[in-house]
Amino acid sequence: MSANIIIYRLLLSVIILAPLPLGSARPLAWTGLAAIVALLLTGWSLLLTTGRAEASMPIRTFRLPAILFLLALIWPVAQILPFVPTTGVEPVWNEMAAVLGGDATRLSLDPGRGISALMQWLSHAGIFLLALQLGRQRPHEGLLVLAWGGCAYAVYGLAMHMLGIEKILWMDKWAYQGTVTATFVNRNAYAAYAGIGVICCMALLVDRLRQHRRGWRLRDRAENILVHASPYAIATLTLGMALALTQSRAALAATGAGLLVLWAGLWVAGVMRRRSALVAMGGLALLGVLVLSLGGEGTLNRLAEAGIQDDTRDILNQIGWNAFLNAPLTGYGLGSYPAILSIYRDVSLSQPETFVHAHNLHLEMMLEIGVIATLLLYASIGSVLLTCLIGLRRRQRNQIYPAVALAVATLLILHGLVDFSLQMPAIAATFAFVLGLGFAQSFPSDEKKGTRARITAEASPQ
Numbered sequence: 446m447s448a449n450i451i452i453y454r455l456l457l458s459v460i461i462l463a464p465l466p467l468g469s470a471r472p473l474a475w476t477g478l479a480a481i482v483a484l485l486l487t488g489w490s491l492l493l494t495t496g497r498a499e500a501s502m503p504i505r506t507f508r509l510p511a512i513l514f515l516l517a518l519i520w521p522v523a524q525i526l527p528f529v530p531t532t533g534v535e536p537v538w539n540e541m542a543a544v545l546g547g548d549a550t551r552l553s554l555d556p557g558r559g560i561s562a563l564m565q566w567l568s569h570a571g572i573f574l575l576a577l578q579l580g581r582q583r584p585h586e587g588l589l590v591l592a593w594g595g596c597a598y599a600v601y602g603l604a605m606h607m608l609g610i611e612k613i614l615w616m617d618k619w620a621y622q623g624t625v626t627a628t629f630v631n632r633n634a635y636a637a638y639a640g641i642g643v644i645c646c647m648a649l650l651v652d653r654l655r656q657h658r659r660g661w662r663l664r665d666r667a668e669n670i671l672v673h674a675s676p677y678a679i680a681t682l683t684l685g686m687a688l689a690l691t692q693s694r695a696a697l698a699a700t701g702a703g704l705l706v707l708w709a710g711l712w713v714a715g716v717m718r719r720r721s722a723l724v725a726m727g728g729l730a731l732l733g734v735l736v737l738s739l740g741g742e743g744t745l746n747r748l749a750e751a752g753i754q755d756d757t758r759d760i761l762n763q764i765g766w767n768a769f770l771n772a773p774l775t776g777y778g779l780g781s782y783p784a785i786l787s788i789y790r791d792v793s794l795s796q797p798e799t800f801v802h803a804h805n806l807h808l809e810m811m812l813e814i815g816v817i818a819t820l821l822l823y824a825s826i827g828s829v830l831l832t833c834l835i836g837l838r839r840r841q842r843n844q845i846y847p848a849v850a851l852a853v854a855t856l857l858i859l860h861g862l863v864d865f866s867l868q869m870p871a872i873a874a875t876f877a878f879v880l881g882l883g884f885a886q887s888f889p890s891d892e893k894k895g896t897r898a899r900i901t902a903e904a905s906p907q
Contacts, residue, residue, distance in 0.1 A: 461594035463632025463871035479568035501581035513825035520818040521779040562780035576881025595642025599687035602627030625690040636696030637866035650677035668816025671769035703856035710848035776815035806861030850883025
């Protein structure tokens with residue numbers, strides 16, 4: 446077994462186990478996740494320099510997203526440095542620092558949280574790079590692990606819900622009783638993770654259904670459907686039920702949009718015919734009706750009425766925009782949203798709890814790092830997605846992987862308008878992995894073959 450395969454499978458283990466400790470949303474969990482990713486990246490780099498591992502992708506293929514990401518990284522780093530001048534940046538800066546008892550010589554209102562957030566950013570970038578380089582030769586294995594791992598979490602969540610056990614692992618649930626959350630605390634975060642699983646299983650189902658050769662007898666085709674394709678259909682239904690029982694309206698809608706993007710991408714790539722895509726859309730509608738009828742009554746009730754959380758989100762958005770207009774370019778520091786809210790919070794927000802996130806990922810990013818750094822970060826991700834979109838047409842095989850990347854991105858970007866699922870380390874790590882797989886499969890195979898030998902030769906000691 447090669448070094449690439451060993452490290453790749455270790456990475457897969459990390460990605461699929463990340464949701465287990467409460468979505469890795471606790472300091473010990475995400476710190477451990479970041480440390481393991483750093484060790485894997487360091488180990489692979491050392492093996493690459495000694496010729497025991499190989500890089501599948503030349504640097505030039507991902508130079509643009511890498512440069513944009515590094516440019517976006519400059520400002521969050523500058524925000525936590527003590528020697529960056531703050532005088533004259535914003536009129537209220539010193540007053541805010543005084544209110545918080547912080548250091549007025551730093552741009553960040555909470556440098557400690559900024560350092561933690563930077564560590565997470567770098568670990569996700571490391572996952573993307575490892576998936577890009579190591580998953581190029583074994584993308585199917587990666588997608589299988591995501592699909593079946595997601596199904597396993599769904600089965601666990603459904604079992605606990607149907608048995609009436611209000612626990613997460615061995616701990617009593619302290620929020621969202623009566624809904625499926627699996628190993629996550631927040632039902633909306635788990636709903637987004639289940640949606641990713643639905644997309645992965647659906648992509649594998651479509652890929653399996655189209656794998657039949659001319660001349661196959663009817664019995665062979667029936668065997669392909671019943672033996673090889675039906676498990677993915679069952680897994681999709683299981684994940685769909687878990688998603689419905691989270692009672693997350695936004696995640697349901699975002700997953701539906703992600704599936705539409707998946708089918709559109711597969712149609713553009715020639716994997717699905719137009720008729721098949723239309724049939725799949727009809728099947729999605731029937732699946733949605735079936736899933737909701739089997740246990741989505743709570744979701745239907747939430748779809749029919751606006752709850753107090755909708756009002757709270759509106760108020761948080763208004764407060765966030767007011768704060769943003771006071772520091773549109775500089776931001777208040779990566780990870781500093783709780784400090785921002787403590788300053789701008791007013792009587793309109795009657796909810797007594799503390800909000801760690803803004804329930805709007807994109808607004809929170811602009812609040813924390815400013816509009817320029819946010820645009821650079823989004824441009825980095827956008828360049829990866831653009832490459833995946835182009836890869837749908839220029840690739841002759843394995844088009845399901847860039848299609849899955851585009852679909853998952855659609856799900857999480859849309860869900861980010863009303864929630865913060867992508868700020869859960871386990872979901873962000875999964876997203877980075879899916880992006881890496883999709884990007885790696887967006888280039889013609891002959892282009893890789895011509896560069897692999899050169900990369901290995903350059904990495905080998907003279």
